Amino acid sequence: MTILQYFILAAIFTTTAVSRTFLEGDLVDSISTVEDVNNDERYTTIIDVLADHIDKFSKILNIIRKTDNINYLNELNDDEFTVILPVDDYLDDSVDIDLKTFDIEKFILFGEKLDFHENISAGINTLVIKWGDYPLIFETVNEKVLFYQQRNILNSGSQRNKDKYETYSEILNLDKPLLEEPSEQNCQIYESTSMMPFSKVTLTSFFDIYKDKYYKLNLLSQLVEFYERDYQFMKSFINNTFLVVTDTGLTKNFKNNIELNYIFQTNPELVTFDSNLDSKAKIQLIIDQKLVLSELLIKGLLGNGVKKPGPIETLAGETPFELSYGIDDNGYSIFINEFKAESLPNIIQYKDIETIDYKNGERFGLSYIFNDYELTNTNLEFNLQKYLMGLNAYGFLQEMYYRDLGYLLNDEKEKTIFICVPNHDNVLDDTFDIFEDEYGYNKKNLIYHFIERKINIEKEFADIGKWKYYDSDDEMYQTILFDSMFCKFNKLMGKHCQKLKLYKKKKDRFYINDPSSFEITNPLNPIVINNCLIYLISEPLQLPGSIMQSIGHEFIHTSQSLIFLQNLNLLNLPVNGEGYTIFVPEDIAWNSLDLNLDYMKKNINILNKMWKNFIWEGLLYTNDLQKTNYTNFNGDAIKIIDFVPNNNASSESVHIISKHQNFTLQKGNDILFEQGVIHPVSQIEYPSDIQITLKNLLETTNNGLDFMIFLKEIPELMKIVEENLAYSFIVPTSTAMLKDDQFNVNATDFESLMKLHVINSNATELMKNCDDGDEPVSTLLGGVPVYCKKIDAGGKILSQFLIMKNKQGDEKKVRILQKGCQTNNPNSCIYIVDDPMSLKWLNNNPILELHMNLSWQSFLMGLLVGGFFFLGTQVVGVGIKKYQKELARIDYDEFDDNDPNEGNQGDRRLLSARSNHTQHSLLYNENNQIVNSDYGSVSRPATSNTENENNRTNFEAGYSENSQSQPISVQQKKSQLFGTSY
Incomplete structure (x- = not known):
């Protein structure tokens, strides 16, 4: 023995002798007792046994001495009890033990004398013992007995790992004879590997040990975290069994993630903090969450050694079916109805707010992990309000209650609601912010989210398959209108219900009020709660705008x-x-x-x-x-x-x-x-009280004003304009009339020319359709065929042309630039064209036609005809060249301001114009002088312009192969009021 051990032993024997002297009041007896120390028949106590094994228990004996517990141990006279004490090899000398908090009763099991040899031989795997304030669980593994309060399962059920939670110990030397029993006390002493009390494990640390390592316990862990400071509620966990169900097992008890989110991820403290949310909603949330926890709390402690198998009750009260538990695997596991626990029992500490200083001891309960379990949910009912909370739509809910619209959430009437909520695709994401959806709803906008009946979108659109429309991108879509609940508050529409318009596009994509915004994300799978359907939309719904x-x-x-x-x-x-x-x-x-x-x-x-x-x-x-x-x-x-x-x-x-x-x-x-x-x-029909006449249309453009100057020279034609008769007019542009010497009131064929520009009423329909038919458009000048055709000029819009044909089949094309018709007679119209209808072109003599009938003289006649043809070609060619030079000279002289010979030709063409000074004209100013038209210069174009004209498209270059000039470009004017061109 060491000197320290001898000192401890002497101190113990001295203390024992003195205590017995005072108890018996006889000094002689005390001396005799000391003398009997070496006597094998002496009476022994726990201290005596420990002293006999001082090589193992010197450290714990020293602690017992320092805390004055020697007499206490010697005086224990219970019928039976068990003592488990650590041996010196497992006590670290460097660790300071707090003697003030040391409690010897933590090492004693009162009222029961355990025999672990018998447990091993009987095959009892687990045993739960009420060990004072520190209940213990004894587990037999490979003929070893372990005891613990918290079993750390970090990898598998067979592995144990001592991390920061030192929560289990081992009974030593069970393969050797037991320590002798004290003769004066009915108890059994066992050696162990650790001090008690063990490290304390709270419910929070329990979840930290298990979750995300061996079991998924995120849902229940977060719900318990909400109430860990509600000490009054946490009292219900003490001395009861808490069934910790995994996320998978809990999910099976609810219809969808919305209900899960409402129960397990809605923080009641945050909801309570928000003063705008209805107090009844807050209270109901707390009731529902505590109800679920209460259904997972079983009255009493379940396990081998503490409760016999049989009926059990939850703290939630009566259940629709009877709950019964049993012990399985020789005490290794328990089961409730058909659901078996996945873990051994775990002892968890709960703090009592009323005994926070632990004067009345600490409180504990049992916990088992279940991977599958059925909740009763007898009193848990969901409604629209709870579903919106489960969808994190707190901004919407706040406004509903603030605007006194909470009744729409709790009544039983049929309704459909369209709502935008944050994180609705992952309501179990624990990073959500319940105030994320503050969109600033007003009362009208809130009511607009509701329809006062259940709308099955898929079925509604299946019934209107024939209503098909196309947008600007040629994408097919369908639409349906529905009445919203926004009715009696709608003053703008006289308390009529504002409607919602639903669009359906390809691939079953649906939108509200806009074919590109407010997309419905679950159109074919609405969320159903009681008599309400919930459709989720991609962004907050707004009332129709301006x-x-x-x-x-x-x-x-x-x-x-x-x-x-x-x-x-x-x-x-x-x-x-x-x-x-x-x-x-x-x-x-x-x-x-x-x-x-x-x-x-x-x-x-x-x-x-x-x-x-x-x-x-x-x-x-x-x-x-x-x-x-x-x-x-x-x-x-x-x-x-x-x-x-x-x-x-x-x-x-x-x-x-x-x-x-x-x-x-x-x-x-x-x-x-x-x-x-x-x-x-897509069409405009004029109201009956709006009249637009031929004269109105002619006076709209300067072209019409100039054309009317010539019409007045022929009263019968002017009568058509003044009386709005059913005729149409072909009106050349002012520039075209100015350049064409046919428009001359002194010309012999002037009246015929003007009649050629008047279309009979029965032919206007041909002009409108312009369907390239063979039927000619008839004019007042009979016998002159005029046709209307549409020609593709390389763009999407077909250009319309009036075409004149001569006897040889040659064509002269005149393009229609603008048109307009009377409102009361749609067959009376005005057509603005870029070139006049030319009588000169029609009256040109054709080349001499030769008819050969002498077949036996064909060779000779061929030579003669060939000779004549060659000679005629030369003559005609010389004539054309001379005519072109003369025409160029005349054109140049005609527009030369300094030409002294200008008067004669101008006098003949301006005869009518001089007689009407008040009529505005583009051709003549107030002094009857020729001026340039707003539609472009009539003078010969510059060389560069001519080159540009030659570089135009084939259509533009050859639109009128018999014309003497290029197409006339029309300069548009601006409206002072609208800023638009006309």
């Missing part, structure tokens, strides 16, 4: 209409209590008006009146056509007479017939805006 915004979202070309509405101050409509229906012509419709549009641009009152006929007070949707009375913006009463389906169109359309105006609309092509609905129209 006219400009709403039209801008659509793939239609209506820029001209928007310019007109803006300049006429018709974009900001007053609140009328009924809403508005606006018919907006597309650009192609305006362009088709041509001269008529130019006339209206110059007469703003006419354009304004026409637009006010396009705006109706009242709502007209193509999915609900009714013969309702309306009022247009001019104050005229509109009564719809009939709806005529137009089934021949590429998409289903309807023709609306009224007294004032008719419109052809495509079904489902409605455009919603903040005050009603907009209908794009």
Whole structure:
């Protein structure tokens, strides 16, 4: 023995002798006791046994002495108990032991005398013992007995790893005879490898040990973390068994990730911190989360040694089916109904807020890990409010309660809701921010998210397969209109329901109100909760905007209409209590008006009146056509007479017939805006109170004004203009008339020339169709065939031409530049052309025709004809060259301001013009002097220009092979009001 061991032993015997002296009151007996130390028949206590094995227990004996526990141990007289003490080899001298907190009772099991040899031989694998405030679990592995409070399973069930949590120990020397039992005390002493108490393991550290290493426990770990500071609630874990179910097992108990997120990832502290959320919603969330935890808490401690198999109860109360537990694998595992625990029991410490200083001891409970388990969920019911919380739509919820709209979330009425939520694709992502979706909703916008019935989008579109439309990219889509709940608060539309418009594109892609925004991400799989369907959208839904915004979202070309509405101050409509229906012509419709549009641009009152006929007070949707009375913006009463389906169109359309105006609309092509609905129209029909006459059209352009100067020389033709008779006029440009010497009032064929420019009323339809048929367009000059053809000039739009043919089949092409027709007689029109219809060209003598009938003299006659033909060719060639030189000289002299011989030719052509000084003309100024036209110079072009003309396309270079000049380029003018060209 060492000197220290002898000193400890002497101290122990001295303390033992003195204590017995005081107890018995007899000094002699005490001396005799000392003398009997070496007597084999002496009575022994725990201290005596330890002293006999001082080589093993010197360190623990020294601690017992320093803490004055020797007498306590000697005086234990319980019926039976078990003592487990560490041996010196496993106690580190460098570690300071806190003697103030040392508790000898931590090493004693009262009321039971364990025999581990018997346990090993009986095949008992695990045994749970209530060891005072420190319950222990004893496990037999390979004929070794381990005991612990927290078993660290880091890799597999068979491996153990001592990391920072020193939570298990071993009973030593079970293969040798047991330490002798004290003769005065009914107990058994065992050697062990560690001090007690073990390192304390809380529920949080328990999850840290297991999660993401051996089991996935993220859901339950996060839920427990929410309530770890709720000490009153955490009391329910003490002395009970907590069933820790893995993420996989919990997921099977809920319909979807939304319910999982609501229960396991909604932090009640953050929800409570937000004062805008309804207090009832906060309270219900806490109740639901604690209910789930209570269903995982079993009353009492389950395990071999602490509770016999049989019925059990949860802390949540009654369950729809009976719960029963049993012990399996010789105590190694337990099962509840058909669900078996994956782990051995784990003892976990819970702090009690009322005994935080541990004066009343520490509290513990048991825990088992289950990979599969069925929750009862008897009192857990979900509604729309809870689902929106599970979707992290807290910004939306806050506004709903702040705007007093919470009743929409909790009633049982059928409804459909479209909502944008953050992170809805991964509601279990623990990095989400519940305040991420603060989009600044107002009350009207919130109500607009709801439809007051259940909408199965897939089925709704399956029923309207024939409604097909195309956008600007030729992509097919379908549309349906639905009434939203935004009705009684909608003052802009007179408390009519604002509609939602759903688009369906290819590959089952769906959008709201815009074919490119607000995409529905789950159109074929809506979230179902009670009587409500939830559709998720890619961005926050907004109410329809202004006219400009709403039209801008659509793939239609209506820029001209928007310019007109803006300049006429018709974009900001007053609140009328009924809403508005606006018919907006597309650009192609305006362009088709041509001269008529130019006339209206110059007469703003006419354009304004026409637009006010396009705006109706009242709502007209193509999915609900009714013969309702309306009022247009001019104050005229509109009564719809009939709806005529137009089934021949590429998409289903309807023709609306009224007294004032008719419109052809495509079904489902409605455009919603903040005050009603907009209908794009591809045709413009004039209201009955708007009249545009032939004279109006002629006076619209300077070309028409100059042409009227010549018409006045022929009263019968001027009568057509003044009385709006059913004839059409071919009007050359002013420059073309100026250059053509046929337009001469003194010419013998002047009247014929003018009649050649007047089309009979029954031939105007041929001009409009211009279908390249063989039927000629008849003019007042009979016997002259004129044809209308469309020729592709290399672009998308076909150019229209008037073609004259002579007897030899030669053609003269005249291009149509502009056209316009009377409003009350669409077969009376004006056609602006780039070149006059030429009588001179028609009257040119053809080359002499020779007819040979002498067959037996063919050889001789061939020689004669050949000779004559050669001679004639030479003569004609010389004549043409001489004529071209003379023509060039005349053209040069005609436009030379300093030519003294200008008067004679000009006097003859200006006879009519001089008689009418008040008529504005592009040809003549107020002094009856020739001026250059606004449509381009009539003087000979410069060399560079001539070269450019020669470099044009083949079409432009040869459009009129019999013409003496190149095509005339028309310079457009600008409207002062609209800034547009005409």
